[in-house]
Amino acid sequence: MAAPLDLDQLQTFVAIADTGSFTRAAERVFKTQSAVSMQMRRLEERIGKALFAKDGRGNRLTSEGEKLLNYARRMIRLNNEAVAAFDDNRLEGTLRIGTPDDYADRYMPEIIVRFAKTHPNVELFIVCEPSVDLAEKMARGELDIALVTHNPRIRASDVVRTEPLCWVSSANHPLPENASVPLAVGKRDCGWRQAACSALDATGKEYNILFTSWSSTVVAAAVLAGMAVSVLPESALRSGMKVLTQADGFPALAPVQIGIMKRPGLSPSLSTAISNHITACLDNITPQVTGDDLDGDLKGLARIPRARQNQLLSGW
Incomplete structure (x- = not known):
């Protein structure tokens, strides 16, 4: 029987993938760089x-x-869940979470x-509002954790995911040629709306705001009905949507970053x-739809590893 993989080695391996550096990974897992290198040699041998x-x-x-990274994350996650399930000192209380x-x-x-x-003894109280409003609630101490669109110019958050921001239309309703682009977007202070309008302005492409809503359901409905174009992160794409690229006359957009905000004073364990x-x-x-479900080339959209976020987003 083959020897099982070492979880400690896998945790170090994931740390290297996340930080992009043996040196920074060593700091994260509290090991010397030589110890990290030795662990990786043994993992490669295994x-x-x-x-x-x-x-x-x-x-x-x-x-x-x-290929191994995906398995490593799943094994570590399952290990953590198993340990937590038998923890006699389980967390209790209420956790107030905000998310768009x-x-x-x-x-x-x-x-x-x-x-x-x-954590079955923790009650989750979830608030769904735009990132701007969630940040204000965090400042007033009304939330413990908020999942927001990262925008370092406006609010501080710890980035946990980066992915492409896509132009989308209906796959079943072609856009009229040489016409002003009808947009379905969030309100004026929505970061995705600002990114879309700025990109279209820079290329001189005409557009008009046809639908404005904070509801992703309303925006998606307008797109799927063929009434408007919108912008969505890759993971939010739905069956029946078409990804519009530069070949369709739509400029490339900067990637989206998702961040976590935490209330000062929140229990460290929680x-x-x-x-x-x-x-x-x-x-x-993973994306909700596959390349076969989209007329646009979703397969060509590269997911951006977290280890390279700072490199790819420098200058934004």
Whole structure:
């Protein structure tokens, strides 16, 4: 029988993938750099494949490393759930969570299920409002945790996911040629609306705001009915939507970052528990539709590893 994989080695491996550096990973897992290097050599020997390749002065994951990363995250997550299930000092109380409704629709089901399994004595109180309003509630101490669109110019949050922001229309209703683009977007202070309008302004493409709503359901309905174009993060794409690219005359948009805000004074154990569940669930999210369901080339949209976020987003 083959020897099982070492969870400690897998945790170090994930830390390297997340930080993009053996040195920073060593700091995260409280080991020396030589100990980290030794662990990775042993892991490669156990797998029988090279997990890292030289990339200039640093290292990047090989295709085999990317394959192992998915398994490593799942094994660590399952281990943490198992340990928590037998913890006699379980967390108790109420946790007030805020999230925009589009994030709630896509991300919260798995987060709630996983958290409830490991912390059944914690009541979750969930508020669905725009990121702007959630930040204000956090400032007033009305929420403990908020999942928001990261915008360092306006509010501080810890980035937990980065993905492409896509132009979308209906796959079943073609847009009229040479016409002003009808948009379905959030209110004026919505970051995605501002990004869309700024991109269209920069290219001189005519557009008009046809629908304004904070409800992701309303915006999606307008798109699927063929009445408007909108912008959505990759994971929020739905069956029946078409991704519009530069070939369709739509400019590329900066990636979306999702961040976590935490109330100062929140119990460290409760904060760590929910933060870990949110991060793990977002790592596990995949697009809701496949390339076969979209007329647009969704398969060509590269998901951006968290380890490279700072590199890719420098300058924004």
